[in-house]
Amino acid sequence: MTKKLLLIDGNSIAFKAFYALYQSLDRFTNTSGLHTSAIYGFNRMLDKVLKEEQPTDVLVAFDAGKVTFRTKMYSDYKGGRAKTPSELSEQFPFIRELVNARGIKAYELPNYEADDIIGTLAKQAEQAGNYEVVIVTGDRDLTQLTSDKTTVQVSKKGVTELEKYTPEHVEKKLGVEPSQIIEIKGLKGDNSDNYPGVEKVGDKTALKLVQQFGTIANLYDHIDEVSGKKLKEHLIQDQDKAERARTLATINRDAPVTISLSDLSYQGDQLEQLTDFYERMNFKSFLSNLAVDDSDDEKNQFAAIKYETLTADNLSALKQFQDEVSFHLEMADENYHTSPILGFAIGQGNQWFVTNNPDLLQADIVKQLLTSPTIKKNVFDAKRTYVGLYRQSIILQNVDFDMLLVSYLLNTTNNSNDVGTVAHLHGFNNVKTDEEVYGKGAKRSIDTQSPAFLAHLVHKAKAIDALHDNMFADLDQHNQTKLYRDIEIKIAFVLANMEISGIKVDPTKLEEMGSKFTERLSEIEQAIYQQAGETFNIGSPKQLGKILFEKLHLPVLKKTKTGYSTSVDVLEKLAPDAPIVQDVLDYRQISKLLSTYIDGLLKVIHQDDSKVHTRYLQTLTQTGRLSSVDPNLQNIPVRTEEGRLIREAFVPSHPGWQIFSSDYSQIELRVLASITNDQNMQEAFREGEDIHATTARRIFGLASNDEVTPELRRQAKAVNFGIVYGISDYGLSKNTGISRKQAHQFIQRYFEEYPGVKKYTEDIVEFARNHQYVETIAHRRRYLPDINSRNFNLRAFAERTAMNTPIQGSAADIIKIAMINMADAIKDMRTTMLLQVHDELIFEVPDDELATVKELIPKVMDSAIKLNVPLKVESHWGKTWYDAK
DNA sequence: GTTGTCACG
């Protein structure tokens, strides 16, 4: 039988874990004040790797101490390294204890590093023949051990994310064979281990030399063939250093280990010991996972919750649920507008019922329960459940708890659409994820006939039931109960009805436009080939880059990490140099319209009603905005005339009706004026001035708005946008083409003229630093863990986010309130709300209601909330969306 | 599955 040996580099993983959680160092301490972050991270890695690899034998190797055969050979080896922080070194004994409690052997060998132990045992296993070897480490150097029988997994940013190196992957990634890694290190040396290689030889030269000569030895045998006089001199000069560095980098695969392969068999968790350990470390989630895994035997776990399979005969048992019930409707696919319904689970406390027969939804007692205005329903994803039931002619009522929505409000990051994942996030572990039960990707399959399926549904419903008290309490603690009850749960149903309504799309119109575009496209295509002197795939940035920058020698203004950038801003700068560039720009535009908006939309029109039914994702964005998928109706072209024509295909669903659109004018700047309490900006809005002109007048010191030229207004507008995005002079200069110095001046002038805004930007960042989050008007919260980061980039990004999120998020709050009020205001009319595009709402309106809605809709929108400045709404209508302008 | 590009607010 083949065995699988897992070898773990204990020190490097502990280091990685410690630094991955460095930000949260203070959150990871146990009651006796011991730091536990590295222990925690280490155990997460163990969980993951043990589960994924299912090894038969395991060893964790540790470094024995400072002195090794390498330091004897070269006294500066690993010299100059900062001392291991005490917060980490105090954890090492406990990591060993953990390893032990998990039934794993730990080992160290005086004079040798963990690498050498691993290298030696891997070699022994390979020679024994019947072993497969997996090495887990944080140190990329170990990839030199990669072979047919040995894979090396190197932890990436966290410790649970591992990059798997096979010999093929090494070659692809590094350009050399695994055995040649030491040759490269020999030539370039290693800064972190503090030994030099050859002078002036870095990654690139080393790689080139090794690719050419194979090994250092062979290189020196053919030293005359090295191109470059200086390089050759350095090589000759530093031959001893190269050879020493090569030896230092080489893992010793014949270390005198005193342990043998047969000592390494994996014992599995030592429950008593491990429970005790987790308790001392205060590892709650590991503890509760232990309880679940304890009943690893599947039957046991499912037996943990008793349930009955629902049939026509025992339906009356559901009568017991008079006040409250948890309900989970299972559908096969993401898209609940079209997905088959597979079954449902319902119950409370210890009473659970489940079925794989969706027809039972039609049973009177089930229907009454779901539509009852007095029995509270607890679900996961109210909108999805509502639409699914709506398709069965059941109107879900009185949803009290939506676990998905509450989880999103509590923390917008780490949000998932999976009950199991969200439950785990909130500390309830007795439920699997869909991925665990159904598989993922091509392997995903749902066997509705299996007992595991029924059990899974019950476990999901039970998770909702189990968590709702705690999660509501958390919501209250965040001061978010009103946000949930008055906005989010209500808008869920408003959105559901908009999605169900859908918007009619005229396929003939799209096809007509499609033919025109196709024709145009092939003309441009020919023109491009002509100028390039060859045919190629214009849609491939790689091939296009080759033509433009290598064949036609256009100047390279920007690069991406994989090659030349060919993005619009680059091409626009190059357009005057060569006519082909403008053709490429045109080609891009048309093919975008064709693929995304003509073909893309045609694909998602429902045959039965000629409509598209988008899904609004309510729990995705970090700011509280919605997003729209399948299709995305929030990015239908409008800025160019050619693109805008797409909107002609969006028509009312009844002849003679109108498409009616109302949008908030400058909502984000009005929100800014209001929450910063800046008197000057508020005045501009109260007086009904053109805000960009006023800004121009102020920062350029003009006497009146009449003196503002279009160019000055354009620049002021860019500054206004910049402020909303959390400005920097660099960003502003890049976006407007003015110099950085000038951008800096504009911003300074802006802050002089709008001192309230300046104070706000300072205060909000300060608030974020103190609380690690920011809030909108409606107490929507966004956490900013990077706000105190030592990494400039991360910190600067968090600071801009701190400024932007309350603005963008409060605007999102406002339109959501407007939509809830709107649904009520038009409930007895035929006018239907169809779409939301962040600051605008789109309706279809019968002619005889037009006069009413012209007044009503703007009224509802501008009175959604009381700010310190007025809200302004503009409306347009016409016989297609295009005409509503 | 990731990257580059481009559509929207």
Place this chain on the structure above:
DNA sequence: ACGTACGTGACAACT
């Protein structure tokens, strides 16, 4: 000195 505008989704190419 660092090296940046905020928030999204879909498509084609390429790994």
